[in-house]
Amino acid sequence: MQVSHSKEIANFHIVGINYKKTDAAIRGLYAINPAQYQQLLEHARTVQLDDLFVLSTCNRTEIYGFAAHPGQLMELLCRESNGDSTQLAALAYVKSGEEAIKHLYQVGTGLDSQILGDYEIIGQIRNAAKFSKSAQCLGSFLERLVNSVLQVSKLIKTETGLSKGTVSVAFATVRMLERICPDIKNKKVVLFGIGKIGRNTCKNMIEYLGVKEITLINRTMQVAADFAGQHGLQYAPYENMVSEMQAADVILVASNAPQPTVLAEYFEQSSPKLIIDLSIPFNVETSVGDLPHISLVNVDELSKVQDETLQNRLGEVPKAIAIIEEHMTEFLYWYKMRKHAVVLKAVKDKLHEIHMREILQQKNGNSYKMEDIEMVSSRIIQKMINLMAGKVRKETDKSDQYIAMINDIFETGVNQD
Template identity: 45%
Template sequence: MRVRHTTEEFIVTGINYKKSDAAVRGQFAVNNEQYAALLATACQFGISDMFVLSTCNRTEIYGFAERPERFAELICSVCTGSPDTFAEMAYTKAGSEAATHLYRVAAGLDSQILGDYEILGQIKNAVKQARAAGFIGQYMDRLLGSVLQASKAIKTHTALSGGTVSVSFAAIQYIREYAESRGADPAGLKIALVGTGKIGRVTCRNILDYLHTHNICLINRTEATAQALAAELGLRSAPLSALAAEAALADIVLVSTNATEPVITAPHLAGSGQKLIIDISVPCNVADDAQRLPGITFVDVDQLSRIKDETLQKRSAEVPKALAIINEHMAEFSAWCHMRRHAPVIKEMKSKLMGIPFISPVLLCDHQHTGQEEKVQKVLNDFAVNIRNGNTPGCYYIQAINDLIA
């Protein structure tokens, strides 16, 4: 039988951009294969309901454990980073503070680029995998439902995610500025996009929409994936084996892969002249020696996040509205948690009321029984309100009987 969890037991442990750079975060990034391994062993660490959120900004684990340290141990069991490094950079929040953190993360309030709405899809994907493995129970399901509703309300009723600012779009802005600083037309630059997963596809469409160029070559570990996107968008693709040749031809190499080891190495770029390399992967998929080659300008997600423009200024003004919406949804969730604690009392009350002889189903015909059930339910609703307001369920039993008789 599943444990009935409460907000007081809810925990989040993780690292993010506020204290660790992209290189450190990369040591604790969790890809799909690692996530599957992590879910397969979580029970051995005394962890029940949970999910792991791993993005370019953060790696966090939310849920319930015997003690918070078990979360860190689980993450470190599948990642390359050391437990000491994680402990130095990590934060742990518990109870309502942990729940508030999740609401803020999902809304984009805790992102490197304020209002980055891509985080919501990343949360949904992380939860989907955890749910398939049986790690999302009633409490987590209800909390996540509330969190997603709050995020959608913020998206609908505020301009927090207005405009087109995200890590992938920041890369486009950087390319435009890079071209202008050299007196070049961005549309005339040759671009090699390495990695055509979800973020890669978004980035590719941003290039088409905002740089107005089709001079793009798509490269992916699974060649068919790159070929399909290239056919859809009218672009060119190449196999991973042609990476060095395509990188040599390109003015810009944009990397959005999900590999655990660098995909771009020094031999891919050596002697190829002036070139801009943008890596929006975490962990970084461009080797250190490749980043330092003569003529190479290298940019990672931390540098991209420093963009400042009018869109971000407008978003900052929307933060109070977003927080007010979060507070409303948290209050509703808190009320549900409060009533959930009294569910056994309410169930027992219904049983007792239906068992009173003069309203017993045995003594009633079908239509009378239905009417009495409706009356009992109305009394139970009032009973639940009294519990919520007074938190003294025992005082209301006699009142409930009197209400039913009345």
């Protein structure tokens, strides 16, 4: 299927689902892993969609890019994920043009995060865009926009209190443990999965709760061994996972398997346990929560853990929005002037053509210094271009009209669509 679309802002869309309308189980269906992301980008190029990227986290999956209509981006997402196009159409939010641009700023600065001010998302945006660029699917528009969002995120982090205080999924886990398991220091804890979330949660447990009896399990045992050595913890081979979990009081699951690996049958005859599933998609079988002696908590429930830090952050939102608006205006101005620059360059070339033609016509065998004439005429041309560009910059509301008129008058042949 071949598609055609212009790179006008009206054709820039975002299609996504997040924690606001969907639970973790549904979001897991649309999660995109690196292999799927690579395949999605390869297919995108075959249908002439070459300026896009996909953001897939535990709280959202979003695809940003240029297309004739948002449905084309939906098709890409469903083609590579485990989700259904009919379900996605019913659950997804779609934003286009400036609203899509604003949404990326809000996501990148933590204003749209499940935990307000969560700045870890900006690193995920950076990596998603970098991945797309490496596959030659990130155009100049999106690269410039992502760079602007990265800059704004940094400004908001340093100039406001939106991200002050430690609030994240990992920290929310610690706060929940503090509340529902006050004697956690005396409990045997197993952490399955030593990825970023697992490591952060473990560090927070050590720092804030003083927990020392933590056994680490990872599919690659050396990863668990290295982390255990750095923090004075224990580790066990993956093959011992079931027995270690059966002996534990608290189990944290932060693995990244495509389907549940922690099953209800492991705990049918076990002692009471608290199990916290930090994975997306869920890596703990949902029926585990049906066992009367097991308490199961997932990432959606963790988001309900409130902290006074969040209340303080709410007061910083207006400052963050003001910074976003300022830099979004600058980005839109860059976009508009980039279009205008093409026309102005063509006008300049046209004027050079005119002045050279006039010089040749007026020569008529007379003696004169060619350098003098060319110097004067070149200055005149540049002054004319500067006047036009200055007028366009000054009259921003009429700039499109002025550029279109200049384009038409000089018959540059530039298509502005």
